[in-house]
Amino acid sequence: MIHFEHVSKIFDDQTVIDDLSLHIERGKITVIIGTSGSGKSTVLKMANRLLEHDRGRILFAGQEIRSFKPEDIRRRMGYVIQSTGLFPHWTVAQNIGTVPQLLHWRKEKIHARVDELLTMLSLNPDEYRSRFPHELSGGQQQRIGVARAMAADPEILLMDEPFGALDPITRAGLQAELKRIHRLFGKTILLITHDIDEALMLADHLVLLDGGRIVQQGDPLSIMMQPANDKVIEFIGRNDMGIKWLSLAHVKNHVKQGMATNDVQIAEHATLKEALSEFVVQGVNTMTVVDQMQRHIGVVHFNDLLHSMRGPETSEVKGDET
Numbered sequence: 001m002i003h004f005e006h007v008s009k010i011f012d013d014q015t016v017i018d019d020l021s022l023h024i025e026r027g028k029i030t031v032i033i034g035t036s037g038s039g040k041s042t043v044l045k046m047a048n049r050l051l052e053h054d055r056g057r058i059l060f061a062g063q064e065i066r067s068f069k070p071e072d073i074r075r076r077m078g079y080v081i082q083s084t085g086l087f088p089h090w091t092v093a094q095n096i097g098t099v100p101q102l103l104h105w106r107k108e109k110i111h112a113r114v115d116e117l118l119t120m121l122s123l124n125p126d127e128y129r130s131r132f133p134h135e136l137s138g139g140q141q142q143r144i145g146v147a148r149a150m151a152a153d154p155e156i157l158l159m160d161e162p163f164g165a166l167d168p169i170t171r172a173g174l175q176a177e178l179k180r181i182h183r184l185f186g187k188t189i190l191l192i193t194h195d196i197d198e199a200l201m202l203a204d205h206l207v208l209l210d211g212g213r214i215v216q217q218g219d220p221l222s223i224m225m226q227p228a229n230d231k232v233i234e235f236i237g238r239n240d241m242g243i244k245w246l247s248l249a250h251v252k253n254h255v256k257q258g259m260a261t262n263d264v265q266i267a268e269h270a271t272l273k274e275a276l277s278e279f280v281v282q283g284v285n286t287m288t289v290v291d292q293m294q295r296h297i298g299v300v301h302f303n304d305l306l307h308s309m310r311g312p313e314t315s316e317v318k319g320d321e322t
């Protein structure tokens with residue numbers, strides 16, 4: 001969907017993006033992770049022409065990005081930033097409706113879309129559509145930022161540290177929500193973060209950026225299995241390796257026939273890390289696995305989870321739909 005080909009960006013004689021080649025695949029979540037100043041935001045801003053690249057080519061839908069008008073590009077790409085950028089004197093509905101309004105949608109259509117998005121993001125439309133941003137919590141404001149970016153159904157969502165300013169619990173909730181929405185609609189997403197757990201949880205394709213250069217890219221599991229150098233190992237974190245494995249594997253690939261002898265259930269799309277937490281909190285050795293319709297599809301055993309923590313077989317986790 002977006003191709004970066006040998007792209008460089010230079011600010012005041014300093015090369016901040018150096019020969020970057022990257023393919024943002026349709027329907028996937030691509031996550032760029034890097035330390036502060038590594039060039040993450042610059043990559044995102046070059047994608048929607050907030051910044052112009054100096055060398056190489058950026059193609060969007062097969063065409064050089066410079067051939068599009070910046071305003072057209074920005075309508076086709078939703079943009080979510082950490083500080084949300086909501087208009088303080090506009091209601092939630094007006095904020096979400098910004099782009100549809102620019103596109104001259106009918107009033108009723110905008111109204112219906114606002115309500116649809118609020119519902120999708122677990123906010124009751126009757127309660128929230130007329131509120132102003134200062135009447136919302138940080139997490140709710142961030143949801144409105146996401147809703148606004150998605151309002152006109154853009155082809156791609158660009159997300160710049162969207163959950164960076166939130167507390168860990170709200171952050172985890174919104175990450176799960178983004179994952180759920182992605183499962184439902186398969187939207188193409190390019191997200192940047194400096195948080196490795198967030199990156200591992202969300203990424204189909206993970207890109208490690210350091211000093212404006214890509215150190216390694218690929219699916220998270222391959223990167224964990226074959227880190228290119230010490231820098232990558234440092235990124236991933238030497239500790240908690242087993243737990244990070246668990247966050248990449250999913251319950252549905254460890255389901256056995258049968259049913260738990262207790263009432264505890266877990267969703268098939270939960271990660272093994274979430275399963276581990278449930279085993280500990282609930283004090284059980286087995287859990288019944290259910291699908292999205294709450295139908296019982298088998299059982300997961302604590303021992304199997306421990307076994308996978310010692311080193312999952314690649315084939316088990318590869319192709320794991322997240």
Ligand SMILES: Nc1ncnc2c1ncn2[C@@H]1O[C@H](COP(=O)(O)OP(=O)(O)OP(=O)(O)O)[C@@H](O)[C@H]1O
Nearest residue numbers: 011012016034035036037038039040041042043194
């Ligand atoms: N408009 C600008 N003019 C000059 N230098 C800039 C400009 N924007 C960014 N830079 C520099 O480019 C480099 C990369 O910045 P960028 O914002 O892309 O990093 P980042 O990885 O997103 O960092 P952070 O995680 O701290 O937001 C930094 O050294 C920054 O100082």
